Amino acid sequence: MKKIVIDPITRLEGHGKILLYLDERGGLKDAVLEIPELRGFERFCRGRRGEEMPQITERICGVCPEAHHLASAKALDDCYGAEVPEPARLQRELFYNAYIFSDHLLHLVFLGGPDLLLPEDTPRAQRNVLGVLQAHPELGKEVVRVRARAQKILDLIGGKAIHPVFALPGGVAKPLTEEDREEVRGHAQAMVGLAEKMVAFFHEQVLPDPGIQSLLLSDECQLPTHYMGLVDGEGAPNFYHGALRIVSAKGAELYCGPAGEALSLIEERSEPWTYVKFPYLKELGWKGFSAGEDSGIYRVGPLARVNVAERMATPLAQEEFERFFDHFGERPVHATFAYHWARLVEMVQAAEDAARLSEEDALTGAEVRGELGQPGEGIGVIEAARGTLFHHYQLDGEGLVERVNLIVATTHNAAGIGLSVKQMAERVVREGELDERLLNRVEMAFRAYDPCLACATHFLPGETPLVVEIYGADGKLLRRVAR
Amino acid sequence: MRAEDEARPKGSPDSMGPTPYVARHENSASPVTRHASRPKIAVYWTGSCGGCDVSFLEVGEAIVDILSQVEIVFWPALADPKREDLEAMPPGSIDVALINGTIRTEENVEMVELLREKAKLVVAYGACAHLGGVPSLANLSTREEILGEVLGEGWRRGPPPGGPEEDAPPDLLPRALPLSQVVRVDYTVPGCPPPAGLIGEFFNAFLSGEMPEPGYVFAKAKALCEECPRTREERVLKRIVRPHELLPDPEECLLDQGLICLGPVTRGGCNAACPQAGMPCTGCLGPTPKAGDPGLAMISALASLVRAGEEGEEAIPKEDEILDQLVDLIGTLYKYGVPTFCPLSPERERAGVRGKASPSPVPSQPGRGRRKGGAA
Numbered sequence: 001m002k003k004i005v006i007d008p009i010t011r012l013e014g015h016g017k018i019l020l021y022l023d024e025r026g027g028l029k030d031a032v033l034e035i036p037e038l039r040g041f042e043r044f045c046r047g048r049r050g051e052e053m054p055q056i057t058e059r060i061c062g063v064c065p066e067a068h069h070l071a072s073a074k075a076l077d078d079c080y081g082a083e084v085p086e087p088a089r090l091q092r093e094l095f096y097n098a099y100i101f102s103d104h105l106l107h108l109v110f111l112g113g114p115d116l117l118l119p120e121d122t123p124r125a126q127r128n129v130l131g132v133l134q135a136h137p138e139l140g141k142e143v144v145r146v147r148a149r150a151q152k153i154l155d156l157i158g159g160k161a162i163h164p165v166f167a168l169p170g171g172v173a174k175p176l177t178e179e180d181r182e183e184v185r186g187h188a189q190a191m192v193g194l195a196e197k198m199v200a201f202f203h204e205q206v207l208p209d210p211g212i213q214s215l216l217l218s219d220e221c222q223l224p225t226h227y228m229g230l231v232d233g234e235g236a237p238n239f240y241h242g243a244l245r246i247v248s249a250k251g252a253e254l255y256c257g258p259a260g261e262a263l264s265l266i267e268e269r270s271e272p273w274t275y276v277k278f279p280y281l282k283e284l285g286w287k288g289f290s291a292g293e294d295s296g297i298y299r300v301g302p303l304a305r306v307n308v309a310e311r312m313a314t315p316l317a318q319e320e321f322e323r324f325f326d327h328f329g330e331r332p333v334h335a336t337f338a339y340h341w342a343r344l345v346e347m348v349q350a351a352e353d354a355a356r357l358s359e360e361d362a363l364t365g366a367e368v369r370g371e372l373g374q375p376g377e378g379i380g381v382i383e384a385a386r387g388t389l390f391h392h393y394q395l396d397g398e399g400l401v402e403r404v405n406l407i408v409a410t411t412h413n414a415a416g417i418g419l420s421v422k423q424m425a426e427r428v429v430r431e432g433e434l435d436e437r438l439l440n441r442v443e444m445a446f447r448a449y450d451p452c453l454a455c456a457t458h459f460l461p462g463e464t465p466l467v468v469e470i471y472g473a474d475g476k477l478l479r480r481v482a483r
Numbered sequence: 484m485r486a487e488d489e490a491r492p493k494g495s496p497d498s499m500g501p502t503p504y505v506a507r508h509e510n511s512a513s514p515v516t517r518h519a520s521r522p523k524i525a526v527y528w529t530g531s532c533g534g535c536d537v538s539f540l541e542v543g544e545a546i547v548d549i550l551s552q553v554e555i556v557f558w559p560a561l562a563d564p565k566r567e568d569l570e571a572m573p574p575g576s577i578d579v580a581l582i583n584g585t586i587r588t589e590e591n592v593e594m595v596e597l598l599r600e601k602a603k604l605v606v607a608y609g610a611c612a613h614l615g616g617v618p619s620l621a622n623l624s625t626r627e628e629i630l631g632e633v634l635g636e637g638w639r640r641g642p643p644p645g646g647p648e649e650d651a652p653p654d655l656l657p658r659a660l661p662l663s664q665v666v667r668v669d670y671t672v673p674g675c676p677p678p679a680g681l682i683g684e685f686f687n688a689f690l691s692g693e694m695p696e697p698g699y700v701f702a703k704a705k706a707l708c709e710e711c712p713r714t715r716e717e718r719v720l721k722r723i724v725r726p727h728e729l730l731p732d733p734e735e736c737l738l739d740q741g742l743i744c745l746g747p748v749t750r751g752g753c754n755a756a757c758p759q760a761g762m763p764c765t766g767c768l769g770p771t772p773k774a775g776d777p778g779l780a781m782i783s784a785l786a787s788l789v790r791a792g793e794e795g796e797e798a799i800p801k802e803d804e805i806l807d808q809l810v811d812l813i814g815t816l817y818k819y820g821v822p823t824f825c826p827l828s829p830e831r832e833r834a835g836v837r838g839k840a841s842p843s844p845v846p847s848q849p850g851r852g853r854r855k856g857g858a859a
Binding site for chain 1: 531535558559676
């Protein structure tokens with residue numbers, strides 16, 4: 001047996017390696033994405049002060065700390081039975097849309113970007129952000145400039161852009177001033193401007209590329225799974241709050257209801273060769289690593305959110321949303337590579353929504369803390385850039401953490417990512433000699449998800465049902481344990 | 484980027500302060516006076532959140548300028564070179580390796596040893612590499628407890644089905660460690676993540692070839708309070724409140740208002756970002772050289788604030804009463820530095836995690852000669 005190792009996989013958040021096992025004739029036997037890291041937040045959050053959780057759990061991920069920060073705050077709101085006052089909610093939502101914009105932009109240009117914006121035969125040493133800046137200097141510089149402005153919003157409202165400090169149970173740390181609002185408004189308008197430019201650039205320079213078209217439309221790049229995401233009352237994606245909707249691979253609604261209750265629909269399994277776990281829909285069960293209407297495997301994140309949505313919440317995003325579905329001519333869209341495009345659609349909505357929120361009168365209101373009841377149990381659900389994020393806490397009478405349960409975006413996608421990597425590996429193995437260019441294509445399969453492997457391996461499973469299979473040295477199943 | 488002068492107290496009498504220019508040490512790993520060609524840099528993450536990698540972008544447009552002056556030879560977050568490319572590089576061929584994250588797995592150890600061999604300079608970048616960081620709070624549990632809880636009792640490492648044994652994921656180390664407990668570290672850029680001003684200060688020094696003495700920490704030696712705009716008047720602690728229990732006055736010192744702010748024992752260099760946002764400092768830049776152990780120093784600071792409001796004999800019971808309001812001492816005082824400051828067994832550490840001050844290894848009655856058991 002021949003083995004090819006891609007180690008480390010690059011331009012993502014966290015550690016991973018891809019193992020390709022080939023048979024004697026060079027055909028693919030198996031392709032595995034292994035996650036060789038674990039930090040164990042599940043244990044050490046216990047005993048911490050509840051109000052510290054937004055600042056502890058955000059250290060799970062420094063690319064999406066804002067998502068953990070606010071999912072945690074929402075769980076704490078629930079733990080304390082607190083109603084968040086309007087000014088505090090507006091601060092959080094505005095902050096959150098600036099984050100979604102900034103995170104999606106980071107991926108579209110710096111992490112996934114080199115795959116989309118540079119020729120495929122670009123050598124490994126140049127296939128990075130600097131390569132993008134050299135190939136597209138004008139756009140590249142503007143991206144750096146405007147991303148810095150979005151980060152300013154995070155800094156201004158959050159206290160710090162990376163690992164913010166402002167969210168507390170029932171509200172936020174302090175009111176915003178009118179001066180702050182003026183600054184934020186200017187930044188948000190610049191975000192909308194860049195979002196429009198990115199859309200135009202995408203349609204002119206990225207989408208027409210035959211290689212990209214093939215990745216979007218060819219049969220072997222489709223992965224039919226179910227999809228999950230938060231929607232508002234009008235059926236548009238909402239990143240901060242809403243009802244949770246799950247649609248099947250064929251587009252049937254499997255669930256639409258309170259987001260917190262959806263936790264009970266999910267089960268997880270672990271495998272000996274990776275530190276990540278694989279959630280699936282309990283009712284459909286685990287049918288191995290296979291996709292389709294009967295499988296329990298579902299996906300989250302940008303593609304899932306546009307698939308569960310009926311519309312977008314803002315006008316420019318709506319236009320792009322329509323172009324997206326017109327291009328594919330079907331719903332749901334199953335092309336893994338369409339994650340990038342869906343990310344662009346969402347980035348537009350986040351910019352427009354940030355601009356709208358910056359105009360809200362109540363944004364600068366003085367009332368930023370809701371009344372807190374006795375601490376208890378609570379669930380917070382939010383759409384992280386990469387997908388649905390659940391925080392579930394139990395606090396004791398002193399407000400210290402007793403139990404924590406967390407399911408993060410990339411974990412939901414773990415099985416889908418594995419399948420996409422294998423799908424792409426099969427395709428490239430057939431194409432011939434596995435050179436750098438073809439191996440990068442295998443990496444492009446996981447990069448479409450913008451995975452955050454630090455998140456995926458540092459979640460806090462607690463009460464989620466879990467299945468462990470124990471294998472002997474010969475690979476035979478010895479024992480199956482379920483909790 | 485912020486003016487480096489602000490973060491770097493030139494001419495400071497402090498022994499930990501920088502020296503403006505360093506002649507090259509013979510036989511030392513110290514660089515380069517001035518880089519003849521573009522210096523080669525590597526950035527690597529171990530048990531990390533990725534925030535340190537993203538933090539480079541926080542210097543704004545200046546990052547384009549900085550990146551154009553260096554050659555990135557290895558940086559998994561942003562560039563594609565692989566481990567095999569790193570292994571093929573000659574020893575000492577990388578000018579500087581910036582390493583972030585706590586050291587958590589056997590693979591982390593292999594990688595940082597490899598980088599140490601290939602790099603002239605190794606920089607501990609961020610609170611995890613510097614002190615252990617938030618993930619090193621895991622040292623309050625054993626490795627087996629962590630694995631059992633996360634992956635299920637009975638879970639064992641193994642290769643993918645049909646794969647050779649060597650393809651199993653790397654084992655966790657028994658404890659999470661800061662970088663300096665694994666390889667020699669030349670410089671530190673602290674913070675969670677490092678603030679843009681300190682990153683700028685580092686690159687200014689590095690790119691100009693004017694690096695301070697090895698061992699330098701790129702932050703202020705003076706306490707964060709010195710750069711905090713809040714006004715400090717009372718200097719008396721009458722009660723302890725938690726952040727969600729109080730909407731603090733926007734101008735007044737947080738500690739004066741009863742919030743446990745670690746400003747007095749923590750290095751400056753972030754412009755007091757958290758206190759300015761209305762939240763107490765949690766100590767991510769690490770303790771000042773004067774503070775040493777941040778927990779002990781903070782407890783004595785608190786005790787003196789409590790005493791200041793009392794007279795004579797009554798001081799002692801009142802002090803206990805107030806300090807007993809502190810909960811989760813380790814999480815509050817050692818959030819970023821368990822392996823650096825609390826080298827205790829998990830059992831001992833755990834005893835201090837839950838509930839109030841009394842069962843904690845950190846004394847609730849400081850200043851009476853009892854030191855935390857086993858602490859260095």
